[in-house]
Amino acid sequence: MCKLTLFRCVVNDAQRKVKEAKPQKILVYKDYLQLDNKILNAQDRESGRDGDPPHHDEMFFIIVHQVYELWFKSNIHDLRSVMDSLKNVELVKLNRVNEKMTRMTSIMKICVDQLHTLETLNPAEFMGFRSYLFPASGFQSYQFRIFENTFGLKHKSRSEFGRQHYKQDHPSDILKQIDTSEEEKTFVDVLESWLAKVFREEPQSKVFWEKFEKGVKGTIEDIKSKNKSPEEEQKAVAIWQSVIKKELHDKKIIDGHRKMSFDAWRGALMITYLRNRQEKYAVAHNFLNLVRDADNLLMKWRYHHVQMVHRQIGDKAGTGGTTSGYSYLKSTVGDQYRVFKDLFDFHGFLLEPKHLPDYYDL
Ligand code: HEM
CATH class of the missing domain: 1.20.5 (Single alpha-helices involved in coiled-coils or other helix-helix interfaces)
Structure with missing residues (x-):
């Protein structure tokens, strides 16, 4: 053998x-x-504990919330992984990041749509078990807070409407997780560093920026030739200059009108213009679009949630104790809750083709 x-x-x-x-x-x-042993055994209704029969619709109410929490868990998992990849990722390796971003946004679409299921809950039936829920509320969803914070929502941007602090009512171990998500680098921070790095390191940046600057100067000449009032002209020129002059861009950051650094802003512009020139920029552009989608979907969820709440309880106090749940929630659908505002704003500074005639040669 x-x-x-x-x-x-x-x-x-x-x-x-x-x-x-x-x-x-x-x-x-x-x-x-x-x-x-766990999942299907975790729907303990609060109604029916004192001898009355449990309320039929409470089962559905619990399940809807549990499904949300599972989706939140999946999205936090993917978001953290995307952030981790961005620390080193080269443009060409973004495909895997985009796969995770696409999954996140698909889940967020489901989260927006899933609110429709709650519209099948008759408000009169909801009253049959709502009193048992006090003082529990979606307001205490710590995974939602961790996602918001990790995504990049700053404490100072949160609505001050009502008497509540968004971190109240959490036990210390959960509070620690929320605090950490507030203190650690956010998706906004990571994305900003990445965009700035793209601008500093990609070989096409210098040529792109020279052409773009020239285009902005041409746009400014156009404005000056249009017989505007001196005030209007000055204002329009100053805005365009702030796109190409770092000190003016930085002033806009100090005044709270922009968030991203000058280089990050230039990186985003470059990716937008070069998306059709090379595959790596197309993938990067797709990524930025997915970030915009995620930001939009979070806003859409807030808007859809407040509409659903209004329909269910009018402007009554929430079970979590906001004086008018509806009014508080309405105050969270404004621009201050948009995390990647710059990624939308800079589209106001794309040039007319005549000012970037050799765009296709870049
Ligand atoms: C009939 C169904 C629902 C009603 C009537 C309702 C009502 C409310 C109200 C009134 C608030 C404001 C805080 C308070 O005083 O309680 C709130 C906040 C919140 N709810 Fe709901 N909700 C419902 C379903 C859901 C579902 C299914 C979720 C999914 C997890 C959810 C997640 C949240 C979150 C995350 C907040 C905090 C929002 C913020 O502070 O920006 N809610 N809800």
Whole structure:
């Protein structure tokens, strides 16, 4: 018997002994998903505890919230991974990042749509179990807070309407997680550094910027030839100059009109213009669009949620205690809750083709 065959016999014998000693458990669906011991056993209704029958619709109400929390978990997981990749990612390797961003935005679309299911809850039936829920509220969804913070919503941007602090009512271990999500670098920070790095390191940046600057100067000449009032002209010229002069851009950041650094802003502009020139910029442009989609979808969720709340409870106080849940929620759908505002704003500074005639040669 050759040495190799002998070795195989010994290994097979060892494997057989292990199998005999420990009968292998065959994994089945319900165990893999922990269905009967956890997931399907986690819908304890508050109604019906004092002898009355439990309210039929409360089961649905709990399940809808649980499904949301599972989607929030998946999105936090993907967002953190995207942020991690952006620390090093080269433009050409963005495809995997885009896959995760696409999954996140698909889930966010489901989260917006899923609010429709709550519109099947008759407000009169909701009253049948709502009183049991006090003082619990979606306001206390810590995963939602961790997602908002990690995405880049700053504490100072939060609505001050009502008496509540968004971190109240959490036990210390949860509070620690929320605090960490507030203190750590956010998606906005990571994206900003990445865009600035793209601008500093990509070989096409210098040529692109020279042409773009020339185009802005041409746009300014156009404005000056249009017989505007001196005030109007000055204002329009100053705005365009702030696109190409770092000190003016930085002043806009100090005044709160822009958030991204000058280089990040230039990186985003470059990606937008070069998207049709090279595959790597097309992928990067797709990525920026997915970031805009995510920002939009979070806004859409807020808007859809407040509409649904108004329909369910009018402008009553929320179970979490905001004096008027509807008015508080309305105050969260404004621009201060838009995290990537700059990625939308700079589209106001794209040039007319005549000012960037050799755009296709870039
Ligand atoms: C009938 C269904 C619902 C009603 C009537 C309702 C009502 C409210 C109200 C009134 C508030 C303001 C805070 C308060 O005083 O409680 C609130 C906040 C919130 N709700 Fe809902 N909600 C419902 C369903 C949901 C669902 C399914 C979710 C998904 C997780 C959710 C997530 C949230 C979040 C995250 C907040 C905090 C929003 C913020 O502070 O920006 N809600 N909800």
